[in-house]
Amino acid sequence: MSEAGGPVRRSVGRLRSRWADERELADAVNGTVVGSAVMVAASLHGSLGQVVAAVVATLFVYWVTERYADVLASGVHGTAPDRSRIVGALRSGWPMLQSAYAPVIVLLVTSALGAELRGAVLAALGLSTALLTCLGYEAARRSGAPVAAALGWAAGTGLFGVAVIALKFALH
Structure with missing residues (x-):
């Protein structure tokens, strides 16, 4: 695949083979939105290292909390x-x-290529928005929705990323 769309097609193919059920897709959407929001908040006053640490640590805490709650709830009966x-x-x-x-x-x-933190965060948020859009489309298609409806779900899911980008501009 030497054509320009090759890497994108390969990434979409990997997405289709991952996150096979509705819970996994929901977790991916939540992780993407939370990670993006933390990135925005941490970049207000933090360095690159602090932003990365904040995203990783926050998502880890969310994951552990969710796993703990699942185990705790499993004993309800x-x-x-x-x-x-x-x-x-x-x-x-x-x-x-x-x-x-x-x-x-x-x-x-x-950042390593020379972008300032603000520009690097915007690039990461752009990717997050694209990922959210793909997750929305993929979830809708897996549910049997026609392409037109799946595009609507993709746009709706992508709007979460747009909202985080708007938050970044509002805060900076």
């Missing part, structure tokens, strides 16, 4: 969570963390 339930809960929810990798990498790479 009177059976105490056993080792297999705890291990299963820890294995799920990874898309919340995985969805933040690419925007953080874009932040680091654009």
Whole structure:
């Protein structure tokens, strides 16, 4: 695939093979939005390292909290969570963390290429918005929605990224 669209097509293909169920797609959307919002907030007064640390640490805390809540809730019906339930809960929810990798990498790479923190954050937020758009489209198509409806869902999901970008401009 030497044509220009090759890397994009490969990325979309990887997205289709990941995050196969509705919970994983929901976790990916949540992780992307939370990671983006933290990136905006941390970039107000932080350095590049502080922004990356804030995104990674916040998403990790969200993931641990969600996993803990799942294990805790699993015992509501009177059976105490056993080792297999705890291990299963820890294995799920990874898309919340995985969805933040690419925007953080874009932040680091654009910074390394000489962009100021503000520009690097905007590049990462642009990727986050594109990722959200793709997640919305993919979720709708997997549910059997026709292409036109899936494009509507893609636009709606992408608006979360646009909202975070608007927040960045409002705060800076």
